[in-house]
Amino acid sequence: MSQSPNLEKALKYHFGYDNFRSGQRQVIEDALSNRDLLIIMPTGGGKSLCFQLPALIKKGLTVVVSPLIALMQDQVEALRKNGIAATFLNSSLNSYQTRSREQYILGGKVKLLYVAPERLLSERFLPFLDLVHHQVGISAIAIDEAHCVSEWGHDFRPEYRQLISLRKRYPDIPVWALTATATDRVRIDIIQQLGLKEASIHIASFNRQNLYYEVRTKKKNSYAELLELIRETEGSGIIYCLTRKKVDELTFKLQHDKVSVLPYHAGLTDEERSQNQTRFIRDDVRVMVATIAFGMGINKPDVRFVIHFDIPRNLESYYQESGRAGRDGEASRCTLFYSYGDVKTIEYLISQKSDPQEQLIAKQQLRQMIDYAEGTDCRRTIQLSYFGERFTGNCSNCDNCRHPKPVEDWTVEAMKFLSCVARCKEKFGMGHIIDVLRGAKTQKISQYEHDKLSTYGIGKDRGIEEWRLLGRSLLHQGLLEQTSDGYAVLKLNSLSWEVMRRQRQVSIAVPILQKITWNEETTKATEAEMLLQKLRSLRKKLADEQSVPPYVIFADSTLKLMAQTKPQTKEAFGKLSGVGSHKLSQYGEKFIAEIRNYCQESGLKEQQTNAGDLLDLPSTTELQTLQLYQQGLSISEIAKKRNLRPTTIIRHLCDLIEKNQSIDINQLVPLQKQQKIWQVFDTLGDISLTPIKEYLGESYSFDEIRLVRGKWRQKSRK
Structure with missing residues (x-):
């Protein structure tokens, strides 16, 4: 293909980039050979460029099908700022503007036309498209957000099903289907529903390495944690809630605490929603609190944090929503606050569905989401396996990998809990069992005379949340069951009896309690x-x-x-x-x-x-640590002064070393140990820390290995 050798030149000229991202060049070469394509790339993977650059190189007009007005306007604006002839046709234009743009298109002055599926398939528009095809030529039809074509996708739109008529109308024009998420089932559906012929399929990794994933237990003081997260993270952020009421409440509280924030949900007028979204995109406001109605049309690449203050309904939606952070490839944070109460809310919403099959699918998806939230494995392992991608774990960029939770033997507590279920004759839910164990004086306990049971009050030494943690863990390990009739009554099984007979041990991962404070100390920037x-x-x-x-x-x-x-x-x-x-x-x-x-x-x-x-600049929080370190404070002193954990300060120092800041590693790691760790990195390369720790033995700590890795990475880049 004659154009291929000049692709890098075209990339720099039009978009300013010297090199393609992983997988982009191959997609573009296939696009230039007039093939049908199915392109699955995660948010922030450079999906749009895969159809935009071929559109500029090929003769004729590329038609881009996009489901949301905000999204198409955003993309067209970005293209125009790069001097690229792009336009859109949608309901936001008056008849004069529409006619004027149509004349430009027919005059061959436009390379990319963005249009919604409803307009594209309308009786008035199709004859216009025929005329364009005859006069200018249509080089390709790119269908963005292609998962919308599938009932198995997370955002099904019936009008997408009708797009197959384009294939029949223009059989020789290549169709390029693009999406950021798609399971195997959805991929097959896209190919069938759009009539793709011998499509070249490109599936990029779903692993967004720049995103830090964490799950926090939602407690009474979680609002303070939320506020801390917002204050310690620079840049824009999105906070998702399940209901409009929660969005309004949280927005009010954050505004009271001097956070620049606006709400977004279906209860606002179209004008209010549009205005709030525009203010967020243009950095006039820093944080958006929203229901899931917000986000699909957001092309903002510099969102630095996405917080789910309630658990999402399924893992695919969570991946999509959290993935709105860090689309520009810069380090960003995804935090999920999780409570059992939110699960009950979603279970109620599922029970309102009229179709039993839909209920079944929704329950299964919710279970996967709970497993993710409560899982102690690498967050990426759980996420990527959902999309059929294998990941070995130890990503070093999620809470479970950075701070492995200690596993404790809770066999005695489990025996108490299960015995209490048995004494209550398997007729009650978790809340009542915990009340009995803790010796509560409730009306229900008096009514059933459960204050006379041998298990009454034997669990006073543990808090409600600890007993709830155990109860959930027993359910997820299959050591206890729960009815699914809406009452969630606890039932024993054969494994429960094995635990009570001391034939089976019970271990659970216990979260480390974090001190919730924040630091408002400002630092002189570099x-x-x-x-x-x-x-x-x-x-x-x-x-x-x-x-x-x-x-x-x-x-x-x-x-x-x-x-x-x-x-x-x-x-x-x-x-x-x-x-x-x-x-x-x-x-x-x-x-x-x-x-x-x-x-x-x-x-x-x-x-x-x-x-x-060039290396990245240190973040503000890293600079605060650097200043205190340069004043001669020890790690524990810095941690105390900043109200952070010592492990967080160690992580800052590792990143500062990697970013070529003046940290004397000799004060932190003995020279002899440095040399040995360095030798292992030279031999094994930049792999996860666990095998390196195993190789070096007990006398080497993870912190020492991390610090040397920072220096090793910094030297390796030179």
Whole structure:
């Protein structure tokens, strides 16, 4: 194929990037050979580029089917900022605007047309499309969010089923189906429902390595935890709740605590929802509290945290919603607050479904979500196995891998719990059993005279949450059963009796209690950090002038490169990743002027570093740790002063070492140990820590290995 050797050149010219992401080049080559495609790439994997670049290279118009107005407008805006001829046709336009755009299309002045499925298949639009095909030529039909075609997907839309008529109308035009999530069943459905012929199937890994996943138990003080998370994490965030009422309550509380936040749910007017979404996208407001109605149309790449304050209904939705964090590939956080009460709410909602089969599927999906929330395995292992992808675990970027929960022998407690179920004749739920164990004085206990049972009050030494943790663990280990008739009555099975006869041991993973505080101490930022803030301000000013989101001007990663390298000529500026020819001419001089002014004021020079080799800047929280470390404080002293755990401070120091900051590792790890650990990394490479720890033996701690790994990684990059 003649175009292939120039693909990198076209990529830099149009989009400003020097290299393709994993899998993109192969997809684009297949697209240029006029094949049908099924492209499954996770959010943030560069899916859109796979149809946008071929559209610019091929002759004619590429039609892009997109389900949401906000999404298509966002993508068109981003393309135009790169000097690419793209437009959309949807209900937001008046008849004059529509006719004007149609004339542009017929004149061959547009390369990408975004349109909703309903309009595309309308009686008025199809003849127009025929005319375009005849006069200009249609190079391809790209169907975004293709999982919407399948009843087995998490967002089925009946109108997508009718898109197969395009295949019959234009049999020789290639169809490209794209989606961010799809199980095997959904993939087969997409191919059948869209009539794809001998499709080239591209499935990228679902592993979003930049996302940190964690699950926290929802307790009375969880709001304080939520507030801490928001305050300690920089950038924009989304908080998901199950109901509109919870969205409104949480928004009110956060506003009271001086958080820049807005709500989003179906109870608001269309105008309010649209206005709130626009303010969030344009960084006028920092946090959005929303029901799941919010998000599918959000193309904002710099969301730094997604918090689920209630458990989602299924794992696929959770993957999709949490995946709205870090679409730009930068480190981001996904936190799920989990409580048994939320499960009961979803079970009630499931019971309202009229179709028994739908109820069955929903219950099974909820069970998988509970297993994820309560699982002690690597979060990625659980997520990726759902999509049929094997992952060995030890990702080093989830709570279970970074902070393995201690497993404790709770056989005695389990015997007490199960005996109490037996004494209560297997007729009650978990709440009542726990009340009996703890010697509560409830009306129910008096009514059934359960205060006279031998198990009454034998569990006073444990709290309600501890007994509930055990009860759930017994259920998930199959050592206890529960009726599914809505009453959730506990029932014993053969394994329960084995436990009570001391024939089976019971171990459970016990969460470590975290002290919930936050630190409002500000730190003097490094020069690069200060310049970065100035560049962000300039970006926001330009974005507001043009009524576009800031990330459409330049991505965060490109601003960071500017702050690090401080380019002061157009030639140097144009070499930065994310600076294409159009953006260089549009914005180059303004950003260069800002950088020059800052450098003159600060007496700094341009860095002659290769942008591709630059390390990330330290985060604000890492800089706070660095400042205290440089003052001579020990790890435990820093942890105490910042109200964080020592392991968190160790993690900061590891990352700071990796980011080439001045940390003397010799004060933290004895030289002899450093040499031995270094040798193992040189031999085994950058693998997970557990096998390295096993190789080195008990005298080496995980913290020591992590610190040396930071230094080893930093040296390896040079």
